Amino acid sequence: MKKLLAALLFAPSLALAQEANLYSFSINTSSFQLLPTSVRNTGTKTVPKVVALWEVDAPPNSWRWVVTVSNCDKTTGTMQITYEGGENQVRSWAFEGSRAYDNIAFNSCLAYYMGQQK
Numbered sequence: 349m350k351k352l353l354a355a356l357l358f359a360p361s362l363a364l365a366q367e368a369n370l371y372s373f374s375i376n377t378s379s380f381q382l383l384p385t386s387v388r389n390t391g392t393k394t395v396p397k398v399v400a401l402w403e404v405d406a407p408p409n410s411w412r413w414v415v416t417v418s419n420c421d422k423t424t425g426t427m428q429i430t431y432e433g434g435e436n437q438v439r440s441w442a443f444e445g446s447r448a449y450d451n452i453a454f455n456s457c458l459a460y461y462m463g464q465q466k
Contacts, residue, residue: 371455375448378406382452387459396420400456413452417441420457427453 371382381403391397398417404410411432419425423443430436441453 371459373451373455378404378448380404380448380452382455382459384459384463387456387463389460390416391418394421396457396460398456398460400459402452402456415452415456417453417456420453420460425453 371384373380383401383403386399386401388399389396390399398420400415400417402413402415404413413432414430416428416430417425418427425441427439427441427449428436429439439449441447441450443450443454445451
């Protein structure tokens, strides 16, 4: 899975415009930017559970999401988003999807695996 994620780093994003930050993307007027130094694993090395902090900007508002991604070692999984107010929502994600949730999960997992190679 690590090699697959690294290979996809060089492929065009699925219907999304990439910005300067390696782990950023935009959909319509909303932009999503991962804070790479926030990425950590709360699972095990073989079954990671990645936690990451995302800056989300949807004019006229912006906020931060704490995202916990399960199943980085698989092609589908779940993701819990904790909003600034403390509310939690669980979303499903798919490696081949093109929704914001799919890309948040993919980029969070990719940042974790790329950090492991350093």
